[in-house]
Amino acid sequence: MPPVLNPLDLVGRVNRDVERSLLRARNGVRYVRGSNRPSVGATPKEVVWKRGKAELWRYRNGTVRYGPPVLIVHSLVSRSYILDLRPGNSLVEYLTGAGLDVFMLDWGVPDELDADNDLERYVDWYLPRAVAAVRRETGSDEVTLMGYCLGGVLATLYAAGHDDAPVRNIILMATPVDFGEMGAMVALLREGRLNADELVDDTGNVPADALYSGFYMQAPTAEVAQKATLLENLWNDEFVEGFQAMAQWSRDHVPFPGAVFRQLVEEFVRKNVLMTGSMRLGDRKVNLADARGNVLNAMAERDNVVPPAAVEPVMQLVGDPAKREELRLKGGHVTFGTGRSAVKQTMPRLAGWIIEHSDERPEVEEP
Amino acid sequence: MSSNSPLWLKAVHKIERAVGEPIEAAVRTDTYFDVVTKATRATSKAKRTVVATSTRVLHVLNLPADSDVRRMREQLTRMERRLNRLSEDVSELDGSPRDRSRD
Numbered sequence: 001m002p003p004v005l006n007p008l009d010l011v012g013r014v015n016r017d018v019e020r021s022l023l024r025a026r027n028g029v030r031y032v033r034g035s036n037r038p039s040v041g042a043t044p045k046e047v048v049w050k051r052g053k054a055e056l057w058r059y060r061n062g063t064v065r066y067g068p069p070v071l072i073v074h075s076l077v078s079r080s081y082i083l084d085l086r087p088g089n090s091l092v093e094y095l096t097g098a099g100l101d102v103f104m105l106d107w108g109v110p111d112e113l114d115a116d117n118d119l120e121r122y123v124d125w126y127l128p129r130a131v132a133a134v135r136r137e138t139g140s141d142e143v144t145l146m147g148y149c150l151g152g153v154l155a156t157l158y159a160a161g162h163d164d165a166p167v168r169n170i171i172l173m174a175t176p177v178d179f180g181e182m183g184a185m186v187a188l189l190r191e192g193r194l195n196a197d198e199l200v201d202d203t204g205n206v207p208a209d210a211l212y213s214g215f216y217m218q219a220p221t222a223e224v225a226q227k228a229t230l231l232e233n234l235w236n237d238e239f240v241e242g243f244q245a246m247a248q249w250s251r252d253h254v255p256f257p258g259a260v261f262r263q264l265v266e267e268f269v270r271k272n273v274l275m276t277g278s279m280r281l282g283d284r285k286v287n288l289a290d291a292r293g294n295v296l297n298a299m300a301e302r303d304n305v306v307p308p309a310a311v312e313p314v315m316q317l318v319g320d321p322a323k324r325e326e327l328r329l330k331g332g333h334v335t336f337g338t339g340r341s342a343v344k345q346t347m348p349r350l351a352g353w354i355i356e357h358s359d360e361r362p363e364v365e366e367p
Numbered sequence: 368m369s370s371n372s373p374l375w376l377k378a379v380h381k382i383e384r385a386v387g388e389p390i391e392a393a394v395r396t397d398t399y400f401d402v403v404t405k406a407t408r409a410t411s412k413a414k415r416t417v418v419a420t421s422t423r424v425l426h427v428l429n430l431p432a433d434s435d436v437r438r439m440r441e442q443l444t445r446m447e448r449r450l451n452r453l454s455e456d457v458s459e460l461d462g463s464p465r466d467r468s469r470d
């Protein structure tokens with residue numbers, strides 16, 4: 001027998017649907033017009049060091065209770081605000097709220113002046129100076145490095161390639177080492193297909209559009225389903241804001257400096273050199289096992305950009321075997337910065353690990 | 368997608384997956400990557416041919432072509448890069464002034 005509908009329930013439902021339709025209309029107009037854009041990267045911060053396009057930000061969000069300071073090394077292909085997407089949905093906000101002193105090394109938007117930036121420039125020039133700036137700012141002897149995606153490769157090479165690297169901990173988030181397992185993301189660049197120079201434009205860099213196309217082709221029809229879900233939830237301001245922030249980030253790629261792209265194609269993709277456990281950097285050989293500090297290898301089980309199989313070998317290659325730990329997370333590539341499982345699971349587990357491997361500060365200090 | 372999503376939304380998701388999965392499988396095949404490689408090379412070759420022709424015409428008319436402007440820009444970029452590196456070296460010798468600003 002079909003359930004008997006209570007007239008009061010019916011009125012309630014009609015009221016709710018009318019209210020939602022009005023909200024949908026309002027938010028729909030705002031969405032189409034492009035007004036009411038979400039605020040991204042909103043955690044208060046201060047630029048404490050700057051060289052070229054690279055900037056070091058120190059976040060100011062409460063009392064620092066633990067040290068050493070955390071330096072996030074962002075990837076070279078995307079914008080760093082994915083790790084500080086929206087208030088209430090931000091890794092940076094979570095870590096600072098947990099009492100950590102957080103810095104972000106943001107690479108900015110490269111142009112022709114950055115076309116000859118190679119791995120050596122990032123690993124041997126920018127990173128040592130950024131780490132020195134963090135130590136100067138905080139008075140700390142050590143840092144905790146946190147690398148996201150390719151930023152994790154840079155952090156690893158820095159920690160392994162510098163005898164004096166003052167690194168207490170390294171957290172590698174979706175950091176690829178086995179490029180043979182990177183699948184469709186790099187398939188166009190394998191031997192016999194496109195050479196690095198064929199993707200480099202007049203500025204000497206790989207244009208942001210080319211990178212966006214690579215990500216887009218991972219799931220070309222997904223946008224239809226996403227837009228339908230948006231339409232259903234258009235009445236919900238918080239959903240719309242989150243959707244817009246994520247959509248903005250996923251289209252907001254930056255050019256990839258040509259010199260480092262050539263190295264990535266030749267050394268990482270074609271020779272898969274990181275899987276040998278070492279690589280030549282400048283005039284020396286860097287052994288990944290020499291990376292200082294405790295290593296946390298964090299990966300997302302449904303990551304299509306950097307699949308777990310590309311990340312897992314970190315456990316055999318990077319740092320001291322006795323100091324390696326693995327963290328498997330639900331979610332995809334962006335679970336390190338945003339999403340329901342990020343707030344419930346990823347952020348608490350990352351913050352917990354860092355605090356466990358940090359010292360409580362004897363004096364409470366407002367940065 | 369939650370279990371209490373409306374039927375139309377469930378249908379859209381189902382259709383999207385029905386269409387999307389074969390497309391995603393297709394764009395992961397060697398054939399697709401070979402086609403994209405050939406298409407990219409053909410586009411570049413066509414562009415080079417057009418640019419070479421227009422350059423010849425512009426040079427006959429004693430006018431600068433895009434390639435001349437590009438070469439000039441590359442030289443200026445190289446110069447600016449060298450200046451930047453020199454200024455970095457000097458500021459490091461000076462004791463690096465820090466650029467602070469709040470957001």
